[in-house]
Amino acid sequence: MAGARAVPRALSGRGPDRFLWALDKMATGMEWLQRNSRRNRPPIAAVDRDIPLEVAEVRAEADDVVSLRLVGEGLLPAWQPGAHLDVVLPSGRTRQYSLCGEPGDRRYYRVAVRRLADGAGGSREVHDELRPGSRITARGPRNAFPFITAERYLFIAGGIGITPILPMVRTAAARGADWRFVYTGRSRESMPFLDELAELDPERVWVRPDTEFGIPASGAELLEHAPPGAAVYCCGPIPMITGVRLDLPGSTADSLHWERFSAPPIIDGEPFTVELARTGRTVEVPADRTALEAITEVLPQVSYSCRQGFCGTCHVRVLDGAVDHRARAADDHMAICVSRSAGRVVLDL
Structure with a gap:
């Protein structure tokens, strides 16, 4: 989990190469806006508590994706959609995973992790070493991707980006809001929680695997599903988020809130x-x-x-x-x- 931002429609247009960086700058408008959007964002509240947790269940959700059901002693601290845990793995590695279970059920936490073969080792440790009965420590929950109250929403998720979005969809549906959900990925086999989406209103959910359409969706194509004046919540790969940011001004949506799971590109870095x-x-x-x-x-x-x-x-x-x-x-x-x-x-x- 990386950072999240909220951008009003009038200011919108969120890979470590210069092309993606240029797109990112174009979508943001200018460096001044980027600096000030960070300055105006309240800091994520520190949560100084360690929560001992036990892995109650490890479940395969898609190709290279498992979910962990985590339980503690008694009821766990409450959380809101968009929140994440800082998970301290047995090796000492600390990783951030979005909570993707039911916000109102404090008997357990659920996170999902995609295995990254060329990553820094955290996802491989989760997949290869954590089993039912394994013990970990969590810090949090805390929220860098807060879910605002609105009358209308468009939710957009790419692959494992569904993890913070799924609780938002459920919450919007429970509130009686007008919502739509677009879920993209490389293939259906790579996209977790498709079985749970089948339980939602099928008229409001569009599953769009790249393998069935030939190419990834453009930002404009994804935004076509936005109800007028919708708050757009988007989480997934940088190219997808950048496309949505670029095409937002031409849509009927009102604002964009996004989270990405990778760091920004390094520009003009020196060793x-x-x-x-x-x-x-x-x-x-x-x-x-x-x-x-x-x-x-x-x-x-x-x-x-x-x-x-x-x-x-x-x-x-x-x-x-x-x-x-x-x-x-x-x-x-x-x-x-x-x-x-x-x-x-x-x-x-």
């Missing part, structure tokens, strides 16, 4: 060195990677959440060296998910 004072380790950060990515290879327990520079979870105290601040942080702290250094920086890790 630098990070010294970890507590552990005595030295980490080299290449031009095309973040300090967070490099540090978590040697310290997988380092906490982070949005990977966009606005939540503050990954802020680390700077003991020496200059920081190129690319996020709001105290002068003596570094947001290691996006900020960089001109040469060398010593961190309190």
Whole structure:
């Protein structure tokens, strides 16, 4: 889970290559708007509690996707659609997973994880090592993708992006709102929770696998389903979100709220060195990677959440060296998910 944003229609148009970056900038309008949208967003509230959980069920939901049913001692803390857990795996790795169960049922939490063969190891650990009876620790829940009250909604999900969207759809239906849901993916076999969508109003749900249409859907095609004045909630791959942002002004929708599961591209990055004072380790950060990515290879327990520079979870105290601040942080702290250094920086890790 990465960051989320809400953009009014008049301001809208959310891959680490320059083409996608250019599209992202075009959709956002200009760098000023991007900076100010982060400045105006309230920080994600810190939740300083560890919740011991046990894996009650591991269920295959699609190709390379499993869901985990997590239980604790008694009722679990309440949550709202869009919320996620910081899950501390047995290895010490910390990963963020959107809650995708029933918000009103506090007897359990449910998350779903797609296996990423070339990822940093968290998804492989979930798939290969967690079994019923496994114990983990969670922090939260907390919400970086809040679900607003509206009369009309369009929900758009791509693949595993259905995880925060599904509870929103159920909540909108329970409230009696006018809603539509478009669900895309590579193929039906890769798309989790199709069986649960069958329980919803079929007139309001459109399942659109790429294999059945030949090409991915454009933003305009997805937005065709929006009721007039709808709040659009979108979660999935960067190209899909970017297409929706670009085409929103030509639609009947009113606002766009989105969440993506990947970090923004690194532009004009230079390599630098990070010294970890507590552990005595030295980490080299290449031009095309973040300090967070490099540090978590040697310290997988380092906490982070949005990977966009606005939540503050990954802020680390700077003991020496200059920081190129690319996020709001105290002068003596570094947001290691996006900020960089001109040469060398010593961190309190």
